[in-house]
Every structure is written in C-alpha cells, then in structure tokens.
Amino acid sequence: MPIESLAHFIQQSIPQIRFSAAALDRICNAFEQYDLNEKEFLLKEGKIGGYYFLEEGFLRNFIYDSKGNEITISFYKAQRVIFDPSSFFFSKPSTENIQALTKCVGYFSTFEKLNDLFHSTPEFREFARAMIAKEFVSFKIETISKINKTAEERYADLMIRNKEIFQVAQLKQIASYLGITDTSLSRIRRDFSYKTKN
Amino acid sequence: MPIESLAHFIQQSIPQIRFSAAALDRICNAFEQYDLNEKEFLLKEGKIGGYYFLEEGFLRNFIYDSKGNEITISFYKAQRVIFDPSSFFFSKPSTENIQALTKCVGYFSTFEKLNDLFHSTPEFREFARAMIAKEFVSFKIETISKINKTAEERYADLMIRNKEIFQVAQLKQIASYLGITDTSLSRIRRDFSYKTKN
DNA sequence: GTCGTTTCTTGCCATAAGACAAGTTTTGGT
DNA sequence: ACCAAAACTTGTCTTATGGCAAGAAACGAC
Secondary structure, three states: OOOHHHHHHHHHHHOOOOHHHHHHHHHHOOEEEEEEEEEEEEOOOOOOEEEEEEEEEEEEEEEEOOOOOEEEEEEEEEOOEEHHHHHHHOOEOOOEEEEOOEEEEEEEHHHHHHHHHHOHHHHHHHHHHHHHHHHHHHHHHHHHHOOOOOOOHHHHHHHHHHHOHHOOOOHHHHHHHOOOOHHHHHHHHHHHHHHHHO | OOOHHHHHHHHHHOHHHHHHHHHHHHHHOEEEEEEOOOOOEEOOOOOOOEEEEEEOEEEEEEEOOOOOOEEEEEEEEEEEEOOOOOHHOOOOOOHHHHEEEEEEEEEOOOOOHHHHHHHHHHHHHHHHHHHHHHHHHHHHHHHHOOOOOOHHHHHHHHHHHOOOOHHHHOOOHHHHHHOOOHHHHHHHHHHHHHHHHH
C-alpha cells in the first residue's frame, strides 16, 4: 500500500516524468511515518539527519549562535521535503535543530535506503535531484532577497510570503529569522500597523 | 585523451569510489575547454548556464539589486565546479553574472550531456550529487556564518578564509559581498591596520 | 481561578553603518 | 609620459537598529 500523499507529492513534483506504479511503490515503501507534538524535535543537533516529507504541520529550523541564542534559519510548512544536506549526504552530525511549531505528521527515510533507490530507480534519481536543486535554489533566493533591505522590508516580505507563520511561531523566533531583535520586531509591527491603518 | 586536471579533480573529490578509466574518460569527454580574459563573462544574466570546472583563475558571481548596484554573491577560486542550479537544472535564464577577475582556464559542459551521464554512469551520479550537496552546504555555511556578526568580523573572516581575493577583486566588489558600502569597508581597513600594528 | 513564568511592548540612550561630497591615489589609453 | 577616468579614502552628519530595563499581556500548571 503506497503512502497516498507522498506518492502524490512525488509524482506532482516532476510532471514531465510518468512514474510507473511499481517505481512509486518502491519509493514509498522506503519511507515510514512519524508524528510530532508541538515542541518535539524532528532532528537534534549532533544526530545524523534523515530525509523527511512533511505532510501536515509547521516546523522551524534553528541553530545556536556563539552567545547561545537560537537563530531561526527557516520555517517549513506542509507538503515539502526537508533534509540537512551536510548531515544527510555526508553522514555528519547535524548542526541544525528542527522542531515542531505545531502537531506534525509525515514520512521519513534514511540515506541507505534512498541511496539504493537513487542508483536503481531512474525516476527516483530525477526526483531526488529536483528536490535538492529546488531546495538549493530557494535557499539562495531567500538569502539573496534579504540583501540590501531594511528590517521593515524583510518583515513585509515575510508577511506576504508566509503570513501563517505569525500564527504559529513566537515573535522572538521570527525576529531571529529576520536578523533583528525581538525588540525591533515589536517596534516594526507597531509602526507597520499605524501605516496600514491610514 | 582525458583532461588530466579535470579527471584528477573528479577522482579526488570522491576518494571512496574507484573510478574506472572508461568512466573517467566518458565523463571528461563530455567537457570542452574555455578561456577567459579578465572582465570577460563565463555566464551572463538572461543566458542558460552550463556546468563549469575552473582549473585556474578567479571568478566573481554577482547580481544587480533593485537600484542597479552590483552585489557580489560569491568569489570562486581554482579547482572547483561552478553552476547556477536554477538555470542549469531547470533550463531557466540565469539571474547571475559570472565574470573573470583574472585570466581563467577551465572546462564546461551542458545539461544534456551530463544528464545522460547521470543516468548511465553510477560513478558520475555520485560525483554530481556530491558536488551539488557540497555547493549547497558551503553556501549555507557561508550564509549562516555571516549572521550576527559586525561588518568588521565579516571582514576579518574573509581575510582568513580568502586573503587572495584582496589582490584580485576591487574593494567595492568585496564591500558588496560583505554587505556594506565601499566607504565603510575603507574605514574598516583603516581601523584594522591600526589595531594590527599595536 | 490564581499565581508565576514567559512573551511581548515601550522608553531611553548608545552605536554601527549609510549618504553625500570632496579630496587623493591608481590605472589605463594614447 | 600625460591626462582622464576610475578606484579609494576621509569628513561630517543622519539614521536604523541594538542594549538594557521596566511594565503589560498572555499562557500554563496546579
């Protein structure tokens, strides 16, 4: 029995290729389900990270800076794959923490299983390559789009791109993602609501 | 006749795998040589980017911001592969400009040729995957390491990591890479030389 | 429902970096 | 070798954001 939502996600992410039922089955069978409650960790610093599909929920990826503050690197919402490339591909202890902001459900797999598929199944190769390329591209775009912007512009961008995150994440987490202090974010929000009122 | 330096680079970048001579040959034959003089472009915004190995020289990757200023995204030095993932993998016009800071020599190939190898040659698959993962990881590390640092710390880091760049790039190009104006970089350099004198 | 903890907001002051403009040095073309 | 253009430095003033501390609001455990 293939995992419906995962199978659908895989097929739909490379529409140019028609996946055979057998291939889809083989791929989905390499995955197992996971569940997380709010605040539980999908990946903790020091562990070897897997390959995750997030079916439902919100996650936050953060690291610690030199002073021990949490710095949010990314927010993840449903219907995407998640992996720490450094840890997953090179079997290194991760430096990242991926924590549930809400209840989450999804599927995960390991490097071993997916590496077999990578060599045995052309369709999976295409999928895997598309995923890493896509992740790389979006991280790059996200990073570049923050350049030469004021904190207020970065805030406005996030509001447009991912408004839901303000419902599920704390302001301190969002502030560190925007590269500012929670104090500054608080002021930006105040000034912003003045502006949008008039 | 395989391209010696490229063959050596490929083999040495995944030492766990012993490349057969035939595979190495097939891979190298997919590449052709290129030469650039200072200021010439390896890739221009709007074109479809290829897959490049830089054998010798220094390159700079930059984009234009909304005000038309050049923003340096990366500096590249010899013995590495270079590609714009968004353009190379998805055949989209690139938004990046890759320009020679010095005379450069290297080899390039196209998506078509390398995609064939990707599916036909397991060793090349490993290589290609290692390269994109490595690029992704270093871009991530580079980005993250700039967080919560002052301009002066970012400058000091670059001096340690890539001192040679100060010999080949203009200060304005380095300043935009560090996320500051050339004015500020000039002052940082002055203050820095006071400090290191005493 | 109450109390303690955590999160968020606000005020005041400090500081890193930018904007602009003028000067100096370096570079490159003829 | 000379001149013009480009690259770099410096001065003065402005501004965005941070640091710290106090208060207000929201949340969670019992």
